Amino acid sequence: MSELDQLYQQIILDHAKVRRGDGLVETAPGTCTGESMQHNPVCGDQIRLRVHMDGATIKDVSWEGDGCSISMASASVLTELAVGIEREEFLGILEEFRELMRSRGTKQGDEEILGDAAAFAGVSKFPARVKCAMLSWVAAEAALLAANS
Numbered sequence: 001m002s003e004l005d006q007l008y009q010q011i012i013l014d015h016a017k018v019r020r021g022d023g024l025v026e027t028a029p030g031t032c033t034g035e036s037m038q039h040n041p042v043c044g045d046q047i048r049l050r051v052h053m054d055g056a057t058i059k060d061v062s063w064e065g066d067g068c069s070i071s072m073a074s075a076s077v078l079t080e081l082a083v084g085i086e087r088e089e090f091l092g093i094l095e096e097f098r099e100l101m102r103s104r105g106t107k108q109g110d111e112e113i114l115g116d117a118a119a120f121a122g123v124s125k126f127p128a129r130v131k132c133a134m135l136s137w138v139a140a141e142a143a144l145l146a147a148n149s
Helices: 003-017 069-082 087-102 111-125 127-147
Strands: 032-039 046-054 057-066
Touching: 003 069, 003 111, 032 127, 046 069, 046 127, 057 069, 057 087, 057 127, 069 087, 069 111, 069 127, 087 111, 087 127, 111 127
Parallel strands: none
Antiparallel strands: 032 046, 046 057
16 A cells, blocks of 8 residues: 555544534524535435535535545544635535546545545545445535525
């Protein structure tokens, strides 16, 4: 295993242990909020993710879930990336992450765009694990759509 692979593995393990955004945050009345519940029937992973918006800016992301280290770490990484940025910027990051996950290991993640989410590049080699990594991202996309409805 290369040093980079070891570093990426450590990032995933760290996020799985110390989960950023874990625990749903209640919303104040009148707050623009979206929520999505996603479930991976193949492995049983599940997540409920909530976004709070301030205009076009993602003010907060919170979630609760149960699943493997990959799915929980991915939700934690997503939380760190999304909070404080514009909706459209996050959707661009989401598309970059989706492309990485579809690459089947042929693409390295761009750390400038993905930050710690680039650590999931190795996951893309294992199609059964891609759904685990994507679960929270799909939930975030749906929650953002719900927030704009």
